[in-house]
Amino acid sequence: MNDRYETDDAYEDQGSPAAREPERTFAALPPAIGRGFATSWWGQAWLKALEDTALDGEQLKTGRRLAREGRVGAVSARPGRITAVVQDRDSTAYRSDVLLQQLSDEKWDRFLDMAVDRAGHIAALLDREMPPHLVEDAAAAGVDLLPEIGDLEPECTCEAWDHCPHTGALCYQVARLLDQDPFVLFLIRGRDERRLLDELQARSTARAVRGAPASPSPAAQEGPGAGVGALEAFAARDILPPLPATPALPCEPGQAPTLDTEAGPAPGIDPAALELLVADTAVRAYRMLTEALTPGHELQPLQGELTVYQDAVRLAADALPQPRIAARIAEGAGRQRADLDAAVRAWQYGGPAALTVLDEEWEPDPESLARARTQLAEAWEEGERPRLRAGRSRWTVAGADIQLRYGPDGRWWPYRKERGRWMPVGPADNDPAGALAGALPEA
Incomplete structure (x- = not known):
């Protein structure tokens, strides 16, 4: 159990009036200066449900600032509700609650059966992960784990009827908690971590005793040799044999096969x-x-x-x-x-x-044309500049089959007429004089 929070999930006799719901209390988090509130995809889904629900975006912006400044106190999470005391910038304190409907016993049964069918789901949960296919499989079983628009209902002693800065700040803070432990979401939906894992273990054991095979995964249903989906295999990586090392990069591309055979090619094949x-x-x-x-490849533009x-x-x-x-x-x-x-x-x-x-012969806009003319004027010393005939983005040397083309990227390209056709004769240059020198015939 993470030592950042205290847990009170002791169960009394569930039939007695004194039975207590499980509850976890998280110590107040430090300010979130210079970082986002959710890095996991499920934490971001939580915030999307909040931002899609709130009618006043300015209230949420204020709430985000309060959370970022560390004005949200200890957060208590229990089935159907999260609670915290949030302070305004003037130090006025408000009790804020956000309600999320618990799953029914029937839906929990469906979720548990689905999770037992997929070993990768259990492995991912034990690793404090919530892979997308777990949520997708749960949805296919009729169980919506993540909140959607309108699911996060606010209650605050400031008496606002919509999400106020205080309930917004609470939701942003909970997104940080969800990043670290998705079991917080299961608790709000009605099952704490211990109970959830105990029920999964009980169902797995019962299935093993009965000798009933687990329901095949979608990949297994595709037929013999279909294997296990990559996401499911990755989620169960800690209980699988180690994978072989990644092979080294070959020193050169593979050789293409020769198709010169005794049999003639099929019609239309060269x-x-x-x-x-x-x-x-x-x-x-x-x-x-x-x-x-190559290191840094992910930073290069597409x-x-x-x-x-x-x-x-x-x-x-x-x-x-x-x-x-x-x-x-x-x-x-x-x-x-x-x-x-x-x-x-x-x-x-x-x-x-x-x-x-x-x-393409493009038409430079006035600013680009002025920049090109300035470069031409400054490229040569006085008296050395050749006489140029201008035509849109092209300048041809008078009396010679040599041309400078000004590209949309602001560079100059040398061209020379060969057999009645203008042909490129060198790479681009930022200096028109340098580009022109590349177009001159060798002495």
């Missing part, structure tokens, strides 16, 4: 093209796995999804396929082969951003 796709998939999978295992055309260009740039397959890639992307060649070169210089500059 073995060489299929081999290229398999090899590309292996390289991409290896790259994704390497990035996922990459945008490529369009069909962009992915076709990426494939051609990465694989450098033979001309026949390159022509098929261009056809699949709805482009001419020459268009694909130019796009591949752009991709090699700068990926999707370079491809956008190749294909």
